[in-house]
Amino acid sequence: MNIDDIVVCPKCSGALKKNADKYHCTKCEAKYKTIEGIPVLIDYDKIPKHLIQQIEYFSNESKDLGADYKIEPWQKSYVDSFVANTNIKKKKSALIIDCGTGTGYIAIELAKLGYNVLATDLTLDYLIRLNHNAKVLGLNDKIMTLCCNAQSLPIKDRAADYFVSNAVLEHLPEDVKAAKELTRVVTDDGQIMVTVPHKLKYISPLLWLVNIIHDKRIGHLRRYDFETLSELFNNFDPITTIYKGHTAKVFLVLLNMIFKNIDKEKIEHIDEKNNNKKIGANNITMFFKKKSF
Ligand SMILES: [Zn+2]
DSSP states (O other): OOGGGTBBOTTTOOBEEEETTEEEETTTOOEEEEETTEEBOOOTTSOOHHHHHHHHHHHHHHHTTOSSOOOOHHHHHHHHHHHHHSSGGGOTTOEEEEETOTTOHHHHHHHHTTOEEEEEESOHHHHHHHHHHHHHTTOTTTEEEEEOOTTSOOBOTTOEEEEEEESOGGGOSOHHHHHHHHHHHEEEEEEEEEEEEBOGGGSOGGGHHHHHHHHHHHTOOOOBOHHHHHHHTTTEEEEEEEEEEEHHHHHHHHHHHHHOOSOHHHHHHHHHTTTTOOTTEEEEEEEEEEOOO
16 A cells, blocks of 8 residues: 555646655646655645634644544544444455544544555644554554645545545535545545534524534534535435434533543443434434445
């Protein structure tokens, strides 16, 4: 598994040639660098202002994480959902793109299961941290890292069998463009997992204000539901839809901030029972497979 076999120029989709630690495009002559071994394939002329602000925000956030890898029960539940709701178990040698990997838990947990993962993020600091953790855990032959913009993926057509987009689309000024890019890089029998914040109309009004403040602070531009996500991925057929983060869970998490005596795994089990309930859910996760024409 070599990242140089998958990447293309983010400006013109031309083939890239690597020389020492730099890439150059054989078509438009653009040059790109690698930082700590990570290809930084970003067209900085076209990157929206909002995303520049997001890089700044998440670079700071990544510094607060500490170097060591840890996973919370709610994060584990997303990895378990991916394995349970796709046909990945039948495809041991598949390539999974974990777009907007952030703290990297999806990439690491899937690599632990033996899968090959290409983890991408716009925030380089997350990828440096992920590479460090992958090395510590002995998973660096399973995880590749790529710094890029999800709205123009510098990745060859049909390069990946699976695509995970976890808490990404709501941050992007042009989610339609990102959905098209996602569709392009997935194989014809590919499957995808998309998680986004759920529209406020499904959530208890008691939680609207805290959600609106959170959305603004973290840079969320919109929320979604089954209909808007299905429309965004109209080249795919929905497989399953899961709803997470119900009102009861949110209150238990808030209570736990004060009392710190409720088992986090128990909270996840309570939330899992509501996986098929649209009303009250703060997040929606949809699994799709590509439509066969
Ligand atoms: Zn080019």
